[in-house]
Amino acid sequence: MTDVGYSYLDELNDIQRQAATALDGPVMVIAGPGSGKTRVLTYRIAHMINLGVNPGNILSLTFTNKAAREMKDRIERVVGPKAQRVWAGTFHSLFARILRVEAHKIGYPNDFTIYDTDDTKSVITEIITQMNLDKKVYAPGVVRSRISAAKSNLITPKAYLANEELMAYDKMARRPLIHVIYEKYAAKCMRAGAMDFDDLLLQMFRLLYQNPDQVRDKYQMQFKYLMVDEFQDTNYLQYEILKLLTVYPGSKNNICIVGDDAQSIYSFRGATIENILQFENDFPDLQTYKLEQNYRSTQFIVEAANEVINHNKRQIQKKIWTDRIEGNKIKIIKASTETEEGKRVADTIIEQKNRHNLQNKEIAILYRTNGQSRIFEEQLRRHNILYRVYGGLSFYARKEVKDLIAYMRLTINDKDDEALKRVINYPRRGIGESTIENISKLADDNNMSMWEVLTKIDFNQRSRKSIGDFVQLIHAFKAKAAKSNAYEIADYIARNSGIIELLKADKSVEGLGRLENITSLLDGIKEFVDDDEIQVGEEMNTDKSLSTFLQTISLMTDADTKEENPDTVTLMSVHSAKGLEFKSVFVVGLEENLFPSFMALAEGNQVDEERRLFYVAITRAEELLCLTYAHSRYQYGNMRFNDPSRFLEEISDRNLDSIISIHKKPEFPEPKILGNFKPLGSKKPMLSVNVDDFVAANPNDIKPGMEVIHLKFGQGKVMSVDERLVASIVFDGLDENQEKRIMLQFAKLQIVT
């Protein structure tokens, strides 16, 4: 292989290069932490494109949408803008995108709703109530996870009933009717034109499985090259979909899986390491590459990680090593209480920032449970250290936001019963619980949606008026939706549903906040509609329907949302930290019953997965690693005394800093200025252009060399316009020679010269 013209391959070591250039046939890459996996994945795709593979024929499945965007961004630096045509994203988001086109072929509307966990639980609760079952025994959360597990293993309600093992387990747990709930739940979702998260996979499977000629063929032809990152965290269903796409007569089996069994941490949602073993069976002629050199962490950290993971018996044989310096030994903080743990971590952060000149964004605090964030937030706030908490209640999970979104959902898909139940009496319009229950029952008895019941069945005089009003309201929304863009509909709904009025009446601080959230939501939709810029790593999105907006936000996690102040300390669960790296990492709450969690200890044989989780946690650190625990902490109301985590003992002394004894520090004085702590969601000011004099030009008139004015970015020069009518523009007011890509079909540009 000649290196001329392929300089990016020089950035890889031998084994990485072999993995990145083995394009044909099945490939398995076992990649230890920090082993340059992302680099291999990106250059592998770049290499394909350089050798003439059409980017649209590449399917690259990643664990988060953010990872996908970053990957495309990096590929673009090698092969240019066509990198954006690669199909890269999560299983859920890419399948949702395909289902938006194909869902009608399997009996769903293309504008299907995505039910979140709350919607799902609510449907299940309703079924349990209707069946007169004990809600204590049939806890909706438990039932939901049984159903989810069944779906993840391609077990239909009928197959569930026929499965002796599942039924025996349910009988033992005194829940023999889960299969009935499952069947009713599936029927209800179908009737509601709704898919839950598992359905995005399951219905994708059905689509491909049941339509071999029109659909499966098409996607087999389209996705000639498949790459799957974090394969150790895929479930059976996901793997079966991959096989439908890959295994067929004449197939070249161009599938590359990348993963690390030692980092498998999602078995609770159906992920199974068996997939890796099965892959070896299904593709016996596969080529295997092991990336064992760690470029991320210094020696003490790598050695400690090896010591820890070696306590697990079942493993794919590998030896992670590094040629980096020994670095700093791992620091242990032993605190008396969780409050002191928080203080000591905050103090240590300040010390590290001074001594090692660290920025906030180079530091992360990782915990086992999200509930642990609060104390660290308090302490960081005290010290005026900016931080951001991931994984908490996301913006779209807030009640008022969900309420408004429910109206939108119902307007787009009137079969969405969960949305209907949420808003039929909100704001209050005198349709009470018993009436709603009655409607729901009528819907079930007649196998129609609740909306159909409202529009087709006559009600007694008491509720007739209020129901009539509600039906009229939704009809008005639908009429508006037929002739307006997403923002106009949303704005109309917000103002005419009564939600804004209701919130305005609430003068409390919380009420004000809720109103602000509604405004932010509307702003967000406006931005979605108006956005004419193609961000780096983003594909050209020309579908600006409300329906698309709703689907996008259902699959968004707050790791995907943009951060406006980038220099913040990261607070997140170890699970969310997968794939990330930081110069300095604090792993906190290392106590028995917390990490490893009491659930894992109670269930038995889950300690190995907790250990893998701990392994993931410590391998996030590049140079500084600090492990902390508290002697006592409040858990559910009372003081608990837990022993230090067994994982601490698995690291030998030679990798540890001497244990620092507990010493009380004086209270840190309350800072005077807390002002620069800005809540998330506030908007940055836009460049001001006189809107009144503004006249947008016809897209076809924009030519390279012109000076133009953009409402958001100000004046700039058009550098080029491509065949998709995407212009590259350099704006005067912006940094460096940073070109913006603007979609002219949506652009608001005025020609100056």
Add this chain to the structure above:
DNA sequence: GGGGGCTATGGGGGG
């Protein structure tokens, strides 16, 4: 039918 206050209970990770 709606709101307020009290009691019991849960107890993890996420798309």
Add this chain to the structure above:
DNA sequence: CATAGCCCCC
């Protein structure tokens, strides 16, 4: 400690 769910009163 939180908060969901329940009961009671308006």
